[in-house]
Amino acid sequence: MFIELLERAKTTPGIADATAMTLATTGADGRPSARIVLLKGADADGLVFYTNTLSRKGREIAAHDDVALLFWWPPLESQVRFEGRAVPVSDADADAYFATRPRISQLGAWASAQSEPLASREELERRFAALEKQYEGKSVPRPPHWSGYRVAPLSVEFWWNRPGRLHDRELYTRAAPGAPWTKSLLNP
Numbered sequence: 366m367f368i369e370l371l372e373r374a375k376t377t378p379g380i381a382d383a384t385a386m387t388l389a390t391t392g393a394d395g396r397p398s399a400r401i402v403l404l405k406g407a408d409a410d411g412l413v414f415y416t417n418t419l420s421r422k423g424r425e426i427a428a429h430d431d432v433a434l435l436f437w438w439p440p441l442e443s444q445v446r447f448e449g450r451a452v453p454v455s456d457a458d459a460d461a462y463f464a465t466r467p468r469i470s471q472l473g474a475w476a477s478a479q480s481e482p483l484a485s486r487e488e489l490e491r492r493f494a495a496l497e498k499q500y501e502g503k504s505v506p507r508p509p510h511w512s513g514y515r516v517a518p519l520s521v522e523f524w525w526n527r528p529g530r531l532h533d534r535e536l537y538t539r540a541a542p543g544a545p546w547t548k549s550l551l552n553p
């Protein structure tokens with residue numbers, strides 16, 4: 366059901382990027398944080414995104430792997446909420462996806478110590494220029510700190526706009542990945 370909706374969102378005019386989703390994580394202090402990441406794979410095993418594993422989100426997931434993902438597609442008048450555990454993808458999957466990225470993004474993955482303080486824009490550009498030289502004429506390997514996570518949802522909620530704020534909310538839950546889904550309705 367989600368995959369069909371995602372495919373519809375991808376071809377619906379007015380949706381700039383249907384794969385943009387909010388990822389919420391929890392810090393060691395219990396405080397939530399959220400940011401947008403791009404969905405790079407969705408199938409029966411879960412939803413995949415890629416990032417720097419030493420970033421704030423990466424560090425938070427390492428300590429606490431429960432996450433939430435959220436899509437809002439205004440022209441479809443729908444919201445989809447996921448909750449589940451983020452599990453690192455295999456090195457082979459990460460290598461395969463990294464190899465498809467534009468060279469500039471591959472070098473950027475090396476240049477950016479994502480989420481760490483940066484003294485100046487120039488510092489980042491200097492690092493990038495040095496990497497361009499270092500890898501001139503060579504392919505860029507995947508940095509060890511750049512990989513992906515697969516979120517196998519334990520709950521999925523579809524929200525559909527309806528008149529009078531009497532929206533439809535369908536909640537699907539399961540006890541574990543692979544277990545059968547239970548459907549229920551929620552008050553709007």
Ligand SMILES: Cc1cc2nc3c(=O)[nH]c(=O)nc-3n(C[C@H](O)[C@H](O)[C@H](O)COP(=O)(O)O)c2cc1C
Pocket residue numbers: 382385398399400401402403404414415416417420421422423479480
């Ligand atoms: C449209 C959009 C797409 C993005 N996609 C990604 C992504 O796929 N992976 C990623 O690491 N950051 C992505 N970002 C940047 C993140 O929102 C965030 O700034 C960065 O990952 C650092 O987050 P953190 O400090 O919470 O770890 C995207 C930002 C935007 C606005």
